[in-house]
Amino acid sequence: MNIGQLARTTGTKAETIRYYEKIGLLTAPTRSSGNYRSYGQADRIRLSFVRRARELGFPIDHVRELLDLADHREHDCCKVDELTRHHLDAVDRKIADLSALKHELASMLSACQGGIVANCRILEALGTTRANP
């Protein structure tokens, strides 16, 4: 499998695969006679794992740790649990922040009655300072 095929079967761009190789997330594969990267099933599985973890929003460093853990199947899995929990907390915080934001934007929108900018409640709301005045 060359890089394009691997890219297609994993829904990744070839550039991204090369990037993962450069930062050491994926190991350099063997090369063909024409110096093309040549991948096998194990590579595909590993990349899929990476993509899935990234889809779930794990930062690259966490993915690296997860890969490490997955490579040592005799280890205790509490570290995996901890990473996941940690990430879940971060996601929760982000959701809370965005929800607050959403309500603020929604109330700005509902206050807007159209008309000219001079009377715009949205811009008014934006002009309302919050940081220590």
Add this chain to the structure above:
Amino acid sequence: MNIGQLARTTGTKAETIRYYEKIGLLTAPTRSSGNYRSYGQADRIRLSFVRRARELGFPIDHVRELLDLADHREHDCCKVDELTRHHLDAVDRKIADLSALKHELASMLSACQGGIVANCRILEALGTTRANP
């Protein structure tokens, strides 16, 4: 007011203020005899507006448009409304994505019963390919 004072009164770092000036979000202020930037109240208000919009997650380009709109008080405010609506939609989508993510992470966590990595449900879930296999 020099840059440090403006920074403190708006909860911004001096570097960020200089950055905003460089990208043309804020106009270059007058300079003191010693070549220090010297700001007035109008600058403080404008920067506060920018910070507030950024807090609300508007990307810099939108902030630029909002500033433009706020500068032309006689214009119709429907563009402001549109920008806000657009942003609200994006926030909503992000919340939906994160909620889906949260549930996935939570169910991964609840499936994990401890033990060694070889039996870890979290890693198993991560290994489950989703992109076209």
Add this chain to the structure above:
DNA sequence: ATGAACCTTGGAGCGACTACAAGGTCAAGC
């Protein structure tokens, strides 16, 4: 006069890619 606390500029670095340029390789069709 000296030192600390500020300011100046320019440039590099972050994360996680993405895009591009200039060239090499491969398979199919003629």
Add this chain to the structure above:
DNA sequence: GCTTGACCTTGTAGTCGCTCCAAGGTTCAT
């Protein structure tokens, strides 16, 4: 055998929104 076009290679620069740093200038209190 030659051309065409799709693929691959490398390296570098750009994205976004800052943040940090280094090397030097200014201001003010002691």
